[in-house]
Amino acid sequence: MPRINLVEPAVMLATVLQWLFLATITGVIVGTGTSVFLHGLFFLTDSTAGIPLWLQMVLLPIGGLLNGLLLYYGYRLNSTGLKDSAIAAVHTQAGRMPFKTLAIKPVAAIITLACGGSAGKEGPCSHIGGTLASGLGRLFHLNPELQKRLVACGVSAGFASVFGTPIAGAIYGVEVLAAGRIRHDFIFPAIIAGVSSFQISKFWGIPYSYYQLHLLPDFSEALFLKTIAIGIACGLAAWLFVDMVRVSHRLFDALRRRMNLWPPMLPFLGGVLLAVLILFVPTDYLGLSLPLMDSALAGDVMPSFGFFWKTLLVAITLGSGFYGGIVTPQFVIGAVTGGALAPLLGMSPALGAAVGLVAVVAAASNTPVAAILMGVELFGGVAGTGYVAGAAIAAYLIIGHRSVYPDQLLAYPKSSWIQLQSGLPMGQEKVRLSYGLLRGISRFRLGRRLERLFRRHR
Structure with missing residues (x-):
């Protein structure tokens, strides 16, 4: 009879248990951190809602100056040389993020939104998530690969907490790392962290809005x-x-x-x-x-x-x-x-x-x-x-090969008609038409013209 190898199933079971523990702790910590931020944000933005136009015009420059001072002097606390970008932390920093600057972006975001600046609330939450997860990984002395996965978990937990979409938030935190590729080994811990963060945020009283599309017609x-x-x-x-x-x-x-x-x-x-x-x-x-x-x-x-x-x-x-x-x-x-x-x-x-x-x-x-x-x-x-x-x-x-995230990598081009160098940040790669495809359509008059033009500029 063939021998049954139980080593691999045992290792995978241990992996599941490992991430149930690490990702749940990450979700609870991140959900608590983002809830503190969101309650502070809601309080201050509600306080400035409906203010007269003249006061709004005064607050905007003041908020800008406060942002500038906070970001300019606050980041001098970062003596590590590390970027505070969670995407950069996963790709180039072995999952490490500066911890001393944790509060700078959340406070700056509250100032921005309370004074009327036009922006969003999820950036500080993903920043809180990535930074807290990075600190937790260092506390547990995780190796660089586990550290990177934990930071991705933190980002997922932050998005799940802010929007009340635990599964979408979890996938967002993984998918945003590279356009055209999803790390499947990140998905399970990200979902555990996202669900945990969402549940703990509800426990701390964060409200969420959902919408029903009434009278949706049959598919046509x-x-x-x-x-x-x-x-x-x-x-x-x-x-x-x-x-x-x-x-x-x-x-x-x-x-x-x-x-x-x-x-x-x-x-x-x-x-x-x-x-x-x-x-x-x-x-x-x-x-x-x-x-x-x-x-x-x-x-x-x-x-x-x-x-x-x-x-x-x-x-x-x-x-x-x-x-x-x-x-x-x-x-x-x-x-x-x-x-x-x-x-x-x-x-x-x-x-x-x-x-x-x-x-x-x-x-x-x-x-x-x-x-x-x-x-x-x-x-x-x-x-x-x-x-x-x-x-x-x-x-x-x-939209092509563009992104709101400068550190997001390009894994695969979005069209077989385009050649791109994989692994570069979005916006740094050079777009080139595929010669093979032009040759394939060269039997047409337009195709032959495009092929000659492409040869001339190669």
Whole structure:
């Protein structure tokens, strides 16, 4: 009789037990940390909600200056030379993050949002998650590979806690590391950490909002194609969002170098610019803009240029040096874009807003799987999953090789017509057309012309 080898099953069982222990502890600690941050954020943003326009205009520059001072002097505490990016920690720092700067980004985000800066709340939560998980790994003296997985668990736990989507948040924390690849060995611990963080956040009283898409029609090819069209439009909106944030960073940095400005003055100037803009742009686009998203998901028709105003204010806020998250704005931009386009296509504005929200997250963050799961968890059931999935994948492809995360790596190109060097951060790789595909279509007159052009520029 063949010998039964029980070594491998025993090792895998030990792995499951190991991560049940480590990821649960990580989720509980991260969920507690993010809950403290969220309660502080809710208290202060509620305190400044509905203030007069003149006071809002005063608070924006003040908030910018406070951000600049906090980030400029606070990061001098980091003597380790390590980046405080969780993605960089996994890819290049063996799962290590600076611990002394843990509170800087959360405090800066609270200042940004309480003063009216246009940003999100999830960035500080993922930062808290990654930093606490990194510290926990060092406390347990984990090896570099386990340390990296634990940091990914912390990021997943942070996203699960802030949005109330434990599975989507868990997958987001893994999928965001590299476009085109998901580390399956990270998934189990990420889900355990995400569920644990979500449950402990509910225990600490964090409220969550979920939406029901009422009277959703039976699946039809015509409606599916319409949601694909919304996905394409949302991919273009995400493209604009990513590029405007990046250009804003460059413009403010160029201004600092040309005028030899003291760095904390940049977010102050950004606050002044925002204060001037809100004389012409509705204040609904300041802060988190969650009421605007809720209105879109309730079926209210959105303004055609609403996505642009939100994109512009976020680009100025983050590009000038305020700190805040960058996923919540994707929610708002997607919901507003979908809600504005849906009536033109003969669709329910609420369905358009839902698929738009998911599509922009899939595109700008390069996380289509997490975005689809987020649609299921936020909107309930699986009736609309086909519509959500089609829009998400279309947007993910349309945006091309761009990302809101500079440290996100590119694992595989999104098209076989494009050649890219894998393993480089998004935005650093050079896009090249595939010679093999051009040769394959060279029997056509256009194909032969493209082939000659490609040969000339190789």
